Amino acid sequence: MIATIAQELKNNERFLLATHVNPDGDAIGSLGALALVLEGMGKQVVAYCQDEVPEFLRFLPYADRIVREISGLDRFEVAVVLDCGALDRIGSAADVLQHVGKIIHIDHHSSSGDFGQLNLVRPECSSTAEILYEIFQAIPVSLTPEVAENIYTAILTDTGSFRFANTTARTLAIAAEMVSLGVGPEKVAGEIYDSMSSERIELLARSLDTLTLRSNGRVAAMHVSRQMLEETGTSFIDTDGFVNYPRAISSAEIAIFFREIAADAVNVSLRSRGGLDVAEFARIHGGGGHHNAAAFRLEGSLSEVVEKVLTEAGEFIQDAKPGP
Numbered sequence: 001m002i003a004t005i006a007q008e009l010k011n012n013e014r015f016l017l018a019t020h021v022n023p024d025g026d027a028i029g030s031l032g033a034l035a036l037v038l039e040g041m042g043k044q045v046v047a048y049c050q051d052e053v054p055e056f057l058r059f060l061p062y063a064d065r066i067v068r069e070i071s072g073l074d075r076f077e078v079a080v081v082l083d084c085g086a087l088d089r090i091g092s093a094a095d096v097l098q099h100v101g102k103i104i105h106i107d108h109h110s111s112s113g114d115f116g117q118l119n120l121v122r123p124e125c126s127s128t129a130e131i132l133y134e135i136f137q138a139i140p141v142s143l144t145p146e147v148a149e150n151i152y153t154a155i156l157t158d159t160g161s162f163r164f165a166n167t168t169a170r171t172l173a174i175a176a177e178m179v180s181l182g183v184g185p186e187k188v189a190g191e192i193y194d195s196m197s198s199e200r201i202e203l204l205a206r207s208l209d210t211l212t213l214r215s216n217g218r219v220a221a222m223h224v225s226r227q228m229l230e231e232t233g234t235s236f237i238d239t240d241g242f243v244n245y246p247r248a249i250s251s252a253e254i255a256i257f258f259r260e261i262a263a264d265a266v267n268v269s270l271r272s273r274g275g276l277d278v279a280e281f282a283r284i285h286g287g288g289g290h291h292n293a294a295a296f297r298l299e300g301s302l303s304e305v306v307e308k309v310l311t312e313a314g315e316f317i318q319d320a321k322p323g324p
Helices: 002-011 025-040 128-138 145-158 169-180 185-193 198-208 226-232 278-284 302-319
Strands: 014-019 044-048 078-082 102-107 118-121 212-214 219-224 254-262 265-272 293-299
Touching: 002 102, 002 118, 002 128, 014 025, 025 044, 025 078, 025 128, 025 145, 102 128, 128 145, 128 169, 145 169, 145 185, 198 219, 198 226, 212 302, 219 302, 226 254, 254 302, 265 278, 265 302, 278 293, 278 302, 293 302
Parallel strands: 014 044, 014 078, 078 102, 102 118, 219 254
Antiparallel strands: 212 219, 254 265, 265 293
16 A cells, blocks of 8 residues: 555645644644655645644744645645544544545554545554655655654654654664754754743643542543633643643553533543553544544533543443453
């Protein structure tokens, strides 16, 4: 399939690229990397994301060219959907994007469905950017420092700075190659981890005050409410990475971060260690993701959803079969 997609990228001229709402480093890095490679091949490219690029990712080459609205869909020959387990993950444009003649779907989520004419889903890869690297090798194209910075950032963020179980020897080898092409690890880490606003720090402090432990510390959770966002002058984007704080608790087997998005709706992010498959837990509620990282959305007030999910998480731990 890699060779087939590489050929499609060579044979066509006008591309629409899209990624998921609430974009993370892999989403923005993959968009930027593919857009820059295609432009370097002389192609016409529009890169789309419904939500704004998080502030800590705006340093990336091409990030300032990502659009939030799509028009003139008939001009595109191919749409490439990146890092999405389902087409509706791109948001409100999902319906209209289906009018593009051909959809290529590239993803690394284990729960990903096949919604394109060409589907490349590789859960063994650390990130969508790692899959794109393999495609770039197959074309083949030489990677510029700008493309390398996007790939490196995507891998860095999706592996939790190379700490998570999805980090492999291949992952590290690709990251090392990106450094050899001119990426500065200190610069990238500084942009991502050392550039928080005082408002975001205040939001984090308030969220940490909600830290809750259940099941003898095996379940750890915290949340952010809309009121917290309003009072600190922050947005949902500023909560990126907050789930890693309860995950850092040594006794926690499941870490949960709740984000209130409406009076009756809550986003739930999950992290786990080792063999505990949180994607299985997320699928119960119509969500999905990876073995150790998943998410879903539930209707209900923040307090109702928190209590419901914490109770179910405790039961899930008790019933879960040992993983690999």
